[in-house]
Amino acid sequence: MKKMARMLGGVLPAMVLASAAAVTTASADDYASYRAYFEPLPALPPIPANNSLTPEKIELGKMLFFEPRISGSGVISCATCHNPALGWSDRIPRATGHDGQVGERNTPTVLNSGFLGSQFWDGREPDLEGQALGPIEADIEMAMDLDSALTVLSGFDVYKEKFAAAYPGQRNPITAENVAFALASFQRTLNTPNSPFDRFLQGDDNAMTEAQKRGMVAFVSNGCIACHRGVNLSDSRFHRFELPGSTDQGRFLVTGDEGDMFAFRTPTLRNVAVTYPYFNNGAVDSLEEATQLMARQMLGRELNRRTVNDIVAFLNALTGDMPDVSFPALP
């Protein structure tokens, strides 16, 4: 517990301590009491005051998300790595972009990313608006400078119309900021309600299996919830985690603060079963191994096989309904 307490800056939630001696079998009432530790997924994440969520921005953002011609090669879009067929991620260890270059980090899913308090593994951007443009410009991702991307978009009457509709009253609405705002708006709609876990939280006692419920109890009582908490099962904070084989300095590269060395933002656990592989470099394929590794490193605990299996069952209950997104018709 000492290590976990340190992770949280000395503030260990009373609820975690109280549940540390949780029973391994429980009645429906016992399980129901665990609802207090969690929050079901709202329909939408918080909407920033300066980027109201409108159908026009969502539609434009969707087009831009699938638009490969704002990449240097002409064939890579946001959806290449954030692939709707693959949990809006890519299911390979590390992101692969322009000319087949392989990056340092695993592609995070965009699902429910509007519920995160910061973006990227190192949290270098505070929100989806800040996140949106970097991958377009990054040499190893889409590899197109923003001016060129705006020139491409300006060449299509359809984009002229869609930008004008999304940003009425602006003389030249095809701007980098508006690209970012539209992409962020679209991404705020990519949420996954109705997971067994959410249905359980909303009152359906039968939505999760016994194993999943036992896993929920173990998740709380072993302290996983210390960091994986809140709506998105992430505290959106940074924690030191040294993955065997990884030399990635994580948050330190953003802040230069020694205390941030090897620290990464807690990833969401929602849809974790369909967003493998895991950790900052995608080195781990299985939820069993990921769970054991986390317990050892973050909690200083060796979990027995049954507990691991139960927690993995619980993690499988966190897969919600995938967004119903059809292909846009690009100009």
Add this chain to the structure above:
Amino acid sequence: MKKMARMLGGVLPAMVLASAAAVTTASADDYASYRAYFEPLPALPPIPANNSLTPEKIELGKMLFFEPRISGSGVISCATCHNPALGWSDRIPRATGHDGQVGERNTPTVLNSGFLGSQFWDGREPDLEGQALGPIEADIEMAMDLDSALTVLSGFDVYKEKFAAAYPGQRNPITAENVAFALASFQRTLNTPNSPFDRFLQGDDNAMTEAQKRGMVAFVSNGCIACHRGVNLSDSRFHRFELPGSTDQGRFLVTGDEGDMFAFRTPTLRNVAVTYPYFNNGAVDSLEEATQLMARQMLGRELNRRTVNDIVAFLNALTGDMPDVSFPALP
């Protein structure tokens, strides 16, 4: 007309000759008489006797079509170049694949490709089954040898189940042939009915505009229909066409026959408005320029501006309903 006659091996359809003096303005009845030159798109293309079209194969084929992990990089699938958001093509001049390598030829759309009598620009495969595997293996496309691809697929229980369901009774159904048969089955469902042209052919006199109808007449009377004929507006034959700047020897590279030098299979004109750019190397962006170039080279004619505009209007009437394909959930 001499050049056109040579293209057709001396067999110039009587209907084309008969219409060579077609009027430039016409009554509804006159236009209706042109229905005889064309065929509306059937619901499905011919199904080969050895590859019955089943829901199980279509579903599996769809998964494989969107599956990037059967590529060397892990991020390129059939849908990368045959992008549903871009007319099931890529809208760049030449196909761009593994590690950003650029091929020699423009990506043909897969829409209605089951109606073609041969596949690829050079017709080197007779059917979709023959076409399916080459791009997976090609070094500049998906760049994965078939054995590796089969190993990848065999690693997923979901694929084991889907192959078993699609090919019942086979001891090991995860074979290269079955991959090809499933992909071909899925592609046979990617058809685009209900274009204004098809609705006109089926009796709706108002489905096409006056300009489109005039273009239809000009398309017949100028002889475009000599090669762009039949259900898919392609004769599936090979015709010499020397695109300025292209050194691609086309069909000759397949047959070694001097008569095939610079010859390419007639592409479909269905959905031509949404499958730019044009020709074997994608060097031409606009339908106006493409139409003039074809008239000069293939028909030995200089079309006036109005005729070009009318033909382009007609070509725009060939865009049908895009297939209603949602993202598969890959394992």
